[in-house]
Amino acid sequence: MGTVAAQGLRKSFGKVQALDGVTLDVPDGSFFVVLGPSGAGKTTTLRAIAGLEKLDAGTVHLDGRDATGDAPAARDLAMVFQSYALYPRHTVYENIASPLRARRCSSSEIAAAVQKMSSLLHIERLLQRRPAQLSGGEMQRVALARALVRSPRAFLMDEPLTNLDLKLRVEMRTELTRIHRSLGATFVYVTNDQVEALSMADQVAVLKEGKVQQVGTPTEVYERPANQWVAGFVGSPPISLLTCRAEGDRLVGADGWTLPRPRWATAEDGQALLLGLRAEDLSVEQRGDASLSGELYGLEPLGDRTVVDVRVGTEIVKVKARPTVSGTPGERLSVTVDLDRAHLFDAGSGLSLSEAGR
Amino acid sequence: MAVSVDEAVSTGPAPDHGPPARRLGGRGRSVVEIALLTVLAVVMLFPVLWMLETSIKENRDVYAIPAKFFDFAVTLQHYKDVFVAQGDGRTPVSVNFLNSVVVAGASTVLATVLGVPAAWAYSRFAVKAKKDQLFFILSTRFMPPVVVVIPIFLMYRQIGLYDNKLGLILIYTAFNVPFTIWMMKGFVDEVPAEYEDAAMLDGYTRLQAFWRYTLPLLVPGIAATAVFALIFSWNEFVFATFLTSSDSVRTAPPAIAGLIGGTTTDWGLVAAASVVFALPVLVFAYLVRKHLIAGVTLGAVRR
Numbered sequence: 001m002g003t004v005a006a007q008g009l010r011k012s013f014g015k016v017q018a019l020d021g022v023t024l025d026v027p028d029g030s031f032f033v034v035l036g037p038s039g040a041g042k043t044t045t046l047r048a049i050a051g052l053e054k055l056d057a058g059t060v061h062l063d064g065r066d067a068t069g070d071a072p073a074a075r076d077l078a079m080v081f082q083s084y085a086l087y088p089r090h091t092v093y094e095n096i097a098s099p100l101r102a103r104r105c106s107s108s109e110i111a112a113a114v115q116k117m118s119s120l121l122h123i124e125r126l127l128q129r130r131p132a133q134l135s136g137g138e139m140q141r142v143a144l145a146r147a148l149v150r151s152p153r154a155f156l157m158d159e160p161l162t163n164l165d166l167k168l169r170v171e172m173r174t175e176l177t178r179i180h181r182s183l184g185a186t187f188v189y190v191t192n193d194q195v196e197a198l199s200m201a202d203q204v205a206v207l208k209e210g211k212v213q214q215v216g217t218p219t220e221v222y223e224r225p226a227n228q229w230v231a232g233f234v235g236s237p238p239i240s241l242l243t244c245r246a247e248g249d250r251l252v253g254a255d256g257w258t259l260p261r262p263r264w265a266t267a268e269d270g271q272a273l274l275l276g277l278r279a280e281d282l283s284v285e286q287r288g289d290a291s292l293s294g295e296l297y298g299l300e301p302l303g304d305r306t307v308v309d310v311r312v313g314t315e316i317v318k319v320k321a322r323p324t325v326s327g328t329p330g331e332r333l334s335v336t337v338d339l340d341r342a343h344l345f346d347a348g349s350g351l352s353l354s355e356a357g358r
Numbered sequence: 359m360a361v362s363v364d365e366a367v368s369t370g371p372a373p374d375h376g377p378p379a380r381r382l383g384g385r386g387r388s389v390v391e392i393a394l395l396t397v398l399a400v401v402m403l404f405p406v407l408w409m410l411e412t413s414i415k416e417n418r419d420v421y422a423i424p425a426k427f428f429d430f431a432v433t434l435q436h437y438k439d440v441f442v443a444q445g446d447g448r449t450p451v452s453v454n455f456l457n458s459v460v461v462a463g464a465s466t467v468l469a470t471v472l473g474v475p476a477a478w479a480y481s482r483f484a485v486k487a488k489k490d491q492l493f494f495i496l497s498t499r500f501m502p503p504v505v506v507v508i509p510i511f512l513m514y515r516q517i518g519l520y521d522n523k524l525g526l527i528l529i530y531t532a533f534n535v536p537f538t539i540w541m542m543k544g545f546v547d548e549v550p551a552e553y554e555d556a557a558m559l560d561g562y563t564r565l566q567a568f569w570r571y572t573l574p575l576l577v578p579g580i581a582a583t584a585v586f587a588l589i590f591s592w593n594e595f596v597f598a599t600f601l602t603s604s605d606s607v608r609t610a611p612p613a614i615a616g617l618i619g620g621t622t623t624d625w626g627l628v629a630a631a632s633v634v635f636a637l638p639v640l641v642f643a644y645l646v647r648k649h650l651i652a653g654v655t656l657g658a659v660r661r
């Protein structure tokens with residue numbers, strides 16, 4: 001068993017409201033990612049779950065039992081700290097062994113477990129070094145090893161891959177996913193990297209300014225963002241948001257463009273809206289019945305594809321295109337829109353209008 | 359030394375941008391600097407040298423006029439007199455030294471044992487009105503010892519701590535604890551709290567976490583703080599004078615002062631006793647100098 005349920009967590013540091021009613025339900029055995037920008041309260045959320053932060057309000061249930069007042073040691077959780085928090089006076093070996101020593105394991109058990117973890121994380125060579133003699137990426141892997149060396153109720157990981165180089169990060173992503181599967185353990189994983197979130201998570205909670213914006217599977221969060229902010233935060237290149245309003249069966253842009261109004265859009269006439277268009281739902285190469293006209297603003301070749309920036313009126317729309325696409329800035333272009341996959345948000349509240357109709 | 363002189367009188371537009379460490383290093387010193395430092399050293403060290411000389415002169419050389427700087431007969435009789443009584447057994451002064459060791463040692467240990475956990479608590483926990491409490495603790499040091507010694511004398515007489523080593527130990531501890539808390543809090547603040555957080559998640563209690571992972575990092579700070587506390591207790595004069603009377607309790611500072619006066623003063627004995635008294639702290643500070651400097655700079659420079 002390993003369920004983690006946080007209910008209405010509130011925590012302020014002086015004037016900063018770090019957590020403003022965070023509720024998370026982490027099912028047993030799931031890979032649960034908390035995604036949010038810097039300062040969103042991700043670390044504070046993890047520390048609250050771990051029992052390191054005294055909460056202003058809210059409860060933490062572990063395996064259905066109220067653990068709100070429990071000491072960290074009593075919660076049986078393992079955590080990878082964002083700052084690693086490796087013990088500076090101890091060797092890598094002793095750092096990894098620490099959780100086992102606390103549980104009074106025999107030294108042969110400890111040696112075996114440390115050996116296994118260090119080979120899994122490619123740090124066998126480093127066992128006799130001290131943290132000061134490690135690079136950032138090595139420290140991060142040692143911190144991971146210290147958490148993974150035992151089988152706690154759940155793993156809490158605070159951006160454990162951010163300091164690795166890209167190749168190692170991709171490798172570790174797969175490795176962590178594999179470890180998660182083989183252990184069947186519960187992971188609460190914090191990151192500000194949406195690619196990491198989307199590729200690893202069973203469930204994603206998007207956090208902003210201490211508030212949970214949306215919880216769902218990666219597909220749900222990507223395909224049906226609950227609000228304009230989530231839509232903008234998740235996805236690369238970022239979603240293009242165009243101001244417009246509903247008029248009869250058309251959407252009329254602030255810059256004069258019109259598009260047929262999608263069937264599912266339940267907006268009232270004259271309501272100020274934001275039309276959200278993902279780069280892959282747009283095309284400059286194909287023809288369709290719904291299109292915007294603009295001029296080429298810039299090209300971003302990314303190897304496997306090129307992102308075409310098109311200026312529509314005063315706003316920029318990012319369009320995904322084949323890598324072979326070419327053009328000169330200022331050239332007139334027509335952008336075909338897949339309206340079935342577009343998103344509409346209320347311009348005032350930012351909430352999605354797409355959900356109700358679909 | 360030509361280069362150094364050039365450097366010293368140089369008025370050219372190339373000012374010395376070298377880091378201070380290099381300027382202070384042996385080679386870059388100018389003649390003026392060396393002259394000034396020599397004068398300073400002689401002025402500062404003369405009393406010490408004179409004390410050392412007096413302690414190894416024979417009595418008639420001590421009183422010789424003009425004073426003998428170099429050509430005197432060396433004797434260790436005064437040092438013997440400090441420790442060995444005429445006939446046999448211990449001298450009063452040697453008992454005083456022993457008292458000093460006991461009182462200064464015990465009060466330093468007590469102040470450290472009480473002060474370090476307090477400093478840790480003030481550093482790590484949200485304590486109500488923390489700043490006010492810390493200020494209050496420090497404010498107990500604002501009062502000069504002479505001001506409080508009379509009321510303490512009266513209280514001590516009532517409860518039987520007058521002329522009692524325990525009384526001195528307690529009063530020195532009371533004086534050293536605030537200092538220890540303040541100095542140690544700086545050191546604890548420097549050690550990231552996350553080591554303890556990590557240890558608690560590893561399965562240790564908070565105290566175990568402190569003991570295993572924070573305390574070892576505090577050793578330099580503790581050494582530095584303890585040296586200062588030890589120096590205070592070792593040198594303390596006012597309380598020792600007022601709160602003790604018998605030689606079996608009295609510590610060295612008032613006892614040595616007591617050797618002066620009367621009809622004749624045995625200056626050789628006074629000097630030898632002073633040398634013996636000065637040595638332990640010097641030796642101790644020398645032994646822990648690495649920790650001392652690491653400790654003091656750690657506390658002062660960073661953050």
Ligand SMILES: Nc1ncnc2c1ncn2[C@@H]1O[C@H](COP(=O)(O)OP(=O)(O)OP(=O)(O)O)[C@@H](O)[C@H]1O
Binds near residue numbers: 017037040043
């Ligand atoms: N100990 C503290 N004292 C004061 N403010 C704090 C403290 N810890 C966090 N905060 C504030 O609370 C907010 C949330 O911080 P938190 O560390 O949880 O963010 P985060 O999502 O982990 O960010 P990052 O991705 O940069 O690590 C921030 O505004 C931060 O400044």
Ligand SMILES: [Mg+2]
Binds near residue numbers: 042043044082158
């Ligand atoms: Mg963080």
